[in-house]
């Protein structure tokens with residue numbers, strides 16, 4: 590028998606799929622914002638995998654992966670529990686916007702980071718209703734989850750891939766113990782991502798990770814604060830889900846369930862998508878930018894392996910004349926995740942999204958000045 594628990598009005602029941610709502614907050618118009626909740630529990634006990642989607646409302650593949658995955662055939666074989674949230678930002682999804690109209694901040698940068706709540710101060714804007722709602726939801730994830738996968742979309746025509754975040758540990762007392770725990774967690778992350786079977790892209794090294802507030806994403810909060818294996822998946826084009834990418838993501842998720850001992854049978858082959866392995870680890874990069882306004886004629890495609898020195902695009906003015914620096918050249922070995930949309934670029938804009946050779950460790954300390962010694966949870 591599975592463990593009994595509830596998320597909102599959905600109550601886990603062994604051998605069944607349960608549907609419910611988790612109230613997030615009330616709008617000034619009196620309407621309640623709620624999250625749709627699905628709890629799938631097998632007859633046999635086992636781990637609990639959370640699957641979340643559409644925290645960015647313009648990324649539409651995730652809900653379909655959950656819809657395709659969850660059916661009676663899955664329940665019949667499942668050992669353990671899946672908690673699925675097909676829309677983490679319902680208002681964003683309704684309006685197809687990355688940031689919902691009732692907030693000002695990217696919702697995937699609102700999750701807890703282990704810092705204590707600041708004392709109330711009427712002159713300072715408090716945490717938004719969404720941030721507070723996610724903090725409550727995070728408590729429930731921490732209590733029930735063993736693993737989490739959060740589904741996103743990257744860019745038009747990008748290859749699908751999964752992010753491997755670095756596992757951070759806190760400096761100070763018990764540092765050696767903490768480092769050891771982080772190393773074990775990181776090794777489990779690698780196993781879980783290998784089971785998913787997609788191209789693995791490491792997240793930014795620590796400085797840019799914090800600069801981009803990626804430590805406050807859904808999966809990062811679960812990994813870094815709840816200390817449970819969790820990753821983010823990017824499934825290509827945002828508003829045009831590709832059937833082959835959806836199928837591969839469903840198969841990859843079933844493979845994660847098999848790896849976790851939650852489904853029987855051997856691993857499925859991931860087919861219909863490009864899985865790119867350049868032979869060395871890579872981390873995401875946006876550094877291939879226009880240095881002056883230009884029209885870019887890109888010669889590489891998503892999934893291509895590139896080498897330092899390769900000419901990747903011709904850069905011209907609108908008349909078609911080569912710019913003073915007429916070619917965009919790769920500075921590192923790596924892979925093309927996706928050329929950016931369009932042909933027009935202002936100075937400073939990224940022309941090609943890549944992942945480049947990663948030469949920094951997967952387990953790192955938090956930046957020294959991140960926590961005050963007395964602050965936050967001890968991880």
Ligand SMILES: [Zn+2]
Nearest residue numbers: 645648741742
């Ligand atoms: Zn996203």
